[in-house]
Amino acid sequence: xxxxxxxxxEVVHVRADAVRNRESLVRAAGSVLAESGLDVPVAAIAxxxxxxxxxxxxxxxxxxxxxxxxxxxxxxxxxxxxxxLLAEPDPLTALREFVAAGVELQARDLAFCQVAAAAxxxxxxxxxxxxxxxxxxxxxxxxxxDAGAVRADLTGRDVVGLMTAAYQGACATGDPLRWPYFLSxxxxxxxxxxxxxxxxxxxxx
Amino acid sequence: xxxxxxxxxEVVHVRADAVRNRESLVRAAGSVLAESGLDVPVAAIAxxxxxxxxxxxxxxxxxxxxxxxxxxxxxxxxxxxxxxLLAEPDPLTALREFVAAGVELQARDLAFCQVAAAAxxxxxxxxxxxxxxxxxxxxxxxxxxDAGAVRADLTGRDVVGLMTAAYQGACATGDPLRWPYFLSxxxxxxxxxxxxxxxxxxxxx
DNA sequence: ACCTGAACACCGTTCAAGT
DNA sequence: ACCTGAACACCGTTCAAGT
Numbered sequence: 001x002x003x004x005x006x007x008x009x010e011v012v013h014v015r016a017d018a019v020r021n022r023e024s025l026v027r028a029a030g031s032v033l034a035e036s037g038l039d040v041p042v043a044a045i046a047x048x049x050x051x052x053x054x055x056x057x058x059x060x061x062x063x064x065x066x067x068x069x070x071x072x073x074x075x076x077x078x079x080x081x082x083x084x085l086l087a088e089p090d091p092l093t094a095l096r097e098f099v100a101a102g103v104e105l106q107a108r109d110l111a112f113c114q115v116a117a118a119a120x121x122x123x124x125x126x127x128x129x130x131x132x133x134x135x136x137x138x139x140x141x142x143x144x145x146d147a148g149a150v151r152a153d154l155t156g157r158d159v160v161g162l163m164t165a166a167y168q169g170a171c172a173t174g175d176p177l178r179w180p181y182f183l184s185x186x187x188x189x190x191x192x193x194x195x196x197x198x199x200x201x202x203x204x205x
Numbered sequence: 206x207x208x209x210x211x212x213x214x215e216v217v218h219v220r221a222d223a224v225r226n227r228e229s230l231v232r233a234a235g236s237v238l239a240e241s242g243l244d245v246p247v248a249a250i251a252x253x254x255x256x257x258x259x260x261x262x263x264x265x266x267x268x269x270x271x272x273x274x275x276x277x278x279x280x281x282x283x284x285x286x287x288x289x290l291l292a293e294p295d296p297l298t299a300l301r302e303f304v305a306a307g308v309e310l311q312a313r314d315l316a317f318c319q320v321a322a323a324a325x326x327x328x329x330x331x332x333x334x335x336x337x338x339x340x341x342x343x344x345x346x347x348x349x350x351d352a353g354a355v356r357a358d359l360t361g362r363d364v365v366g367l368m369t370a371a372y373q374g375a376c377a378t379g380d381p382l383r384w385p386y387f388l389s390x391x392x393x394x395x396x397x398x399x400x401x402x403x404x405x406x407x408x409x410x
Numbered sequence: 411a412c413c414t415g416a417a418c419a420c421c422g423t424t425c426a427a428g429t
Numbered sequence: 430a431c432c433t434g435a436a437c438a439c440c441g442t443t444c445a446a447g448t
Contacts, residue, residue: 015411021412021413053415054415055412055413056441057441057443058413117322118376122379157378158387160377162387164373165370165373166370168369169371170366171366172322172368174362178366182363182367185363186391189389189392189393190390226432246421247421257433259433259435260432260433262424268421
């Protein structure tokens with residue numbers, strides 16, 4: 001375990017309790033935010049972590065930065081799942097499972113759900129993670145396109161957007177558990193256009 | 206204009222400035238919330254309405270109740286639009302235009318957008334309006350089903366959810382203006398299943 | 411070097427005083 | 430009967446004091 005950090009020419013010592021506190025805070029924030037969402041008081045997180053409220057702001061510039069740290073971890077987990085799905089033999093199954101994983105994450109973690117639904121104002125500090133996730137999603141999409149299973153104009157970014165769409169749509173219904181139905185509607189909408197005429201609206205070339 | 210209200214056996218007088226203030230507040234809240242979203246201070250609304258902060262709470266029990274009043278009006282407008290679309294000759298066009306109207310409302314009004322995306326916790330006090338909207342949507346759906354244009358298992362409630370899904374999905378992409386693409390994917394997903402095998406996932410009978 | 415809790419700012423809500 | 434603005438409670442953030 002690294003206890004020292006080089007800053008410029010001098011080595012500053014990082015205290016052991018500081019390391020522990022930071023870890024406690026991230027862990028506590030992870031579970032509290034998942035359960036209660038973005039609106040929980042910082043005090044609730046500090047309490048569960050067993051530190052004073054002020055300590056939160058020694059490790060994170062703001063409540064938002066703590067939230068970003070937690071959510072970034074969740075996005076990374078999802079990206080890792082996407083990478084393992086690249087090994088799945090059927091490209092369309094892989095794509096569908098990826099979207100399902102994203103939807104399930106929203107269902108399981110209220111804070112992630114709220115961040116994903118932060119319509120309009122994108123959360124800054126999360127764009128790089130998002131981008132990486134979209135790039136891996138691009139690989140999944142390309143495989144499915146090569147197999148002729150999905151629209152040629154679909155992008156990884158769109159797929160990530162569709163994860164949000166499916167869960168938010170189900171929630172708007174008043175019954176979040178209906179998300180598999182929304183997912184199926186969305187996935188059906190992804191197939192290549194021009195096979196039959198019933199309601200196809202290919203707005204883009 | 207009715208200036209008196211009967212409460213029990215006695216008539217209580219409603220002052221003219223009270224009527225004006227209430228109207229000003231609703232109008233001011235409508236524009237301020239549309240621009241700045243649910244997080245604007247009550248003071249900003251009171252300012253634009255030209256009243257003191259305390260006056261807001263004489264007319265509305267809480268900030269939430271004012272928000273609900275404004276959003277209820279927006280939902281009613283959307284319901285009216287749906288009713289006129291019942292006269293549209295082509296059932297699928299009518300359905301698509303209804304969804305488009307809902308999406309455009311989210312794009313135009315940040316507060317409505319945020320309420321629609323209030324994943325998980327449904328806003329109480331809005332459920333009756335929602336229900337009425339869903340019932341009208343049911344009529345639009347049934348017409349489209351009779352024409353064989355959409356899935357047999359689709360409901361008006363689902364369609365309302367899909368409005369949220371389309372816009373939230375586009376927003377999650379970082380580019381809300383992409384919503385027409387998401388709309389097209391969704392609408393494509395609505396067509397009857399079982400015509401070709403490419404990626405159909407009929408999770409429900 | 412970091413923790414702590416008191417202090418501050420901001421915002422939703424209440425209420426005593428005024429008309 | 431209603432408006433007003435001062436006062437209160439809550440929560441994010443800062444900071445002086447302690448170790």
